[in-house]
Amino acid sequence: MSEVIDAIAVAGKAALGFQAIFFVLLAVGINVQFGYTGLLNFGQIAFAMLGGFGIAISVTKWGLDFWVGVAVGLLAAIVLALLLGLPTLRLRADYLAIVTIAAAEGLRLLFRSVSATPLTNGTRGISAFNGDFLALAPWTTNARYRILGTSWSGGELWVAVVGWLLVTLSCLLIWALMRSPWGRVVRSIREDEDAVRALGKNVYVYKMQALVLGGIIGALGGMVYAVGTGSAIPDQYQNANTFLAYAALILGGAARVLGPVLGGMILLFILQFADAILRALIENGVIPEGLLTSTDVAQIRFVLVGLGLMLLLVFRPQGIFGDRREVMLDAR
Amino acid sequence: MPADPTPTEPAGSGAHAASLGQAAHHPPRRLAQAALRDVSWEVGVAKPDPIVVVDGVTRQFGGLTAVAVDHLEIQRGGITGLIGPNGAGKTTLFNLLTGFDQPNTGNWTFDGRSLADLAPHKVARLGVVRTFQLTKALSRLTVMQNMLLGAQGQKGESFFGALWPGTWRSQERSNTEKAMDLLARFKLDAKKDDFAGTLSGGQRKLLEMARALMSNPKVVMLDEPMAGVNPALTQSLLGHVKDLREEGMTVIFVEHDMDVVRDISDWVVVMAAGRVIAEGPPESISQNQAVVDAYLGAHHDAPLTVEEEDRVLAEASQAIAREEHTEGAILDSTTRQEGNDR
Incomplete structure (x- = not known):
């Protein structure tokens, strides 16, 4: 029984820690783009990477102030959004x-390449920029x-507090x-672009604004992650994270303000x-070694999340916060 | 031009609105019809007061010429019906006129202003709004939100303006009132908080028309407004279209139902194979040989003469005789026949 309580405590810490904030911010950005505007951004992680490296490179390579680094990261995200959107x-x-999707993968490979090493330190990445x-x-x-049966370092706690503040804002x-009315136009674009055009709205500009806004929020997520881990390594920014953020968004409910927040935490x-619980069960011999070893746990938990998502989509396709009537409507 | 039609509109059509004011008080409603009485029934004829003028517009899709209109004028304040068999280029012409598609050649003007190379939203801001053949109700928005989207010049629709509700709240309130009036007119007011996706096909058509009217348009282009609508609703839709004319709007609509066209149009334009093949008042159209040919093919159901009947019979009996003689080839010939049919 104490294992269960321990597992809940550990999981609760994870749901509040900077990694959760990272996914939440990625998902909040995707929610603006995909949930409200209907834009399919499959490379959200690229924005996060530019955010993280924006700080890391500015501080360690260019000797700039931390906050200038934040501005550099945000600016880089805006430029990327414009480049992809135009x-x-x-x-x-x-x-x-x-x-x-191509940009996210391309940028990561570029950042870890030998030719970029003077700037990004290649695969080793950059550290010591969050002082x-x-x-x-x-x-x-x-x-x-x-706190509540879990141990936090002061740094972790500080990153989490500022991170949740960013989520709230x-x-x-x-x-x-x-x-x-801006939101109304954007949601209409998700439903049918041509109808919105025929009513005199410049759809292109709205889509660009949504892409940039979502990208900026994604970059903030990347910054929280980089500051939380204390390092910026290109391979941390695998595009699988984008899809985990999509999973968080669908779990919580797309096109709902709090959907991605709750979704990210639950994920x-x-x-x-x-x-935690699988490891405990294996150690206690409840799950025989022949069935599952502790080395498999890291993979099996993603299988469980996948199963959970499938069940969710069958029984509650709108996610936790979504409106069932809305999801059940004919999409046309 | 900024998205603010309200100040420009009365100035632009002031004289016209005055004459309409008279029309509202007096029975003679069909002003445009009266104006068009002396216009000759020929393709490309000049109208007394054209609002839309199309000149040499062609649009090709690969080798196919979808639209090739030499000259076409649309009378202001009238209802112009656009008819033609499937594939005649009616919808393509609509797309060209509203900026959803760009032609290969030609130019076209609205109120003397060229619409060439104008993006769809700019055309709409000038006062030319359209509806679509496949209704585009915004399903996951409520009926009221659909309506509010149609309003022009909204301050809250800019990104930074949206963040200051004080700047757009009063505008939103007046737009909501206007939307309620329109919804009441179209008998959708009870549905205002329902998702548009829950409306029936006919109600969606009504909503789309009402939404277009939120923008105070000068020209309303309706692409098959009656398609898939039950007869009772057709009557009410027809009434609404006539109302638009009473309010001084110019209506251009595509329709297949000739009864509808005859009932409400002041002028009918017939297209076939991308060209305008006839135009004139509705009563002139059914007598027009080119129109009859376009719709029914050149060999339509004119009664057979006795000689023709004999000839057909003779050919048929010959064919039967041939088949009986060459039994082995029957299968072959029938399959070929099927192939041809397809």
């Missing part, structure tokens, strides 16, 4: 999907604190936007809980 947003939705940020913490970042922004909770 040629594709006039075309059908599929083109953006193709271009973003200025941790110094702002109102408590000692080296000490450890016990971006949710407030999206809430404000989506209840405005991390399930992953960590499954990991």
Whole structure:
């Protein structure tokens, strides 16, 4: 029994830690693009990578202030969104999907390449750039604190607090936007672009705005992750993270302000809980070694998440927060 | 031009609106029909007061010429019906006129202003709105949200404006009132909070038309407004289309139902194979040989003469005789026949 409680505590920490914030912010960005506007951005992780490396490179290579690094990261994300959007947003939705997925993979390979090593340190990545940020913490970042049966370092706690603040702010922004006429236009574009064009709205501009906004939020996620881990390594930014963020979004409910937030937390909770409980069960011999060894756990938990998603889509296709009537409607 | 039709509209059509004011008080409603009485029934004829003028517009899809209109004028304030067999290029012409497609050659103007190379949303902002053959109700928005989308010049539709509700709230309120009036007129007011996706096909047509009217258009282009609508609703839709004319709008619509066309059009334009083959008042169209040929083919059901009947019979009996003689080849010939049929 104590194993279950331990597993819940560990999983609860994961659901509140910076990794959860990372996925939540990725998913919040995707929610703007995919959930509200209907844009298929399959390369959200590229925006996160530019955010993380924006800080890392600015601070360690160019000797700039941490906050200038944040600005550099955000600017890089905006530029990437414009570059990806300019040629594709006039075309059908599929083109953006193709271009973003290629850009995410291409950028990661570029950042880890030998020729980029002077700037990105190649596969080793960059570390020691978050000192200025941790110094702002109102408590000692080296000490450890016990919260609800789990142990947090002061640094982790500080990143989590600022991270959740960012999540709150971006949710407030999206809430404000989506209840405005701007949000109405954007949701109409998701339903039918041509109808919106015929009513005198410049669809292209709205799509670009949504792509940039989602990209900026994704970059913030990447920054939280980089600052949380204390390092920026190109291979941390695998595109699988984009799809985990999509899973979080669908889990929580797309086109809902809090859908991606809850979805991201639950995703991390399930992953960590499954990991802890399976390990405990194997150690206690409840699950025989022949069936499952502790080395398999890391993979099996993703299988469980996949199963859970399938069950969710069968029984609750709208996600946790979604509106069933809305999902059941004929998409046309 | 900024998306703000309200100040420009009265200035642009002031004289016209005045004459309409009279029309509203007096029975003679068909102003455009009266104006078109002396216009001759020939293709490309000049109208007394054209609002849309099309000149030498062609559109090719590969080797296929979908539209090749030499000259066409649309009378202001009238209902112009656009008819023609399937594939005549009616919808393509609509797409060209509203900027959804660009022609290979030609130019076309609205109120004397060229529409060439104008994006669809800019055409709409000038006051030319359209509906679609396949209704485009925005399913996962409510009926009211659909309506509000149609309003032009909304301050809250800009990204940064949206963040300051104070700047757009009053505008939103007046738009909502206007939308309620329109919904009441189209008998959709009870549905205002329902998702548009839950409406029936006919109600979607009504919603699409009402939504288009939210933008205070000058020209309304309806692509098959009656398709798939039950007869009772057709009558009410017809009434709404006539109302648009009473309010001074120019209506261009595509329709296949000749009764509908005859009932409401002031002028009918017939297209076939991308060309305008006839135009004139509705009563002139059914007598027009080119139109009859286009619809029914050159060998339509004119009664057979006795000689022709004999000849056909003789050919048939010959064919039967041939088949009986060459039994082995029957299978072969029938399969070939099927191939030809396809």
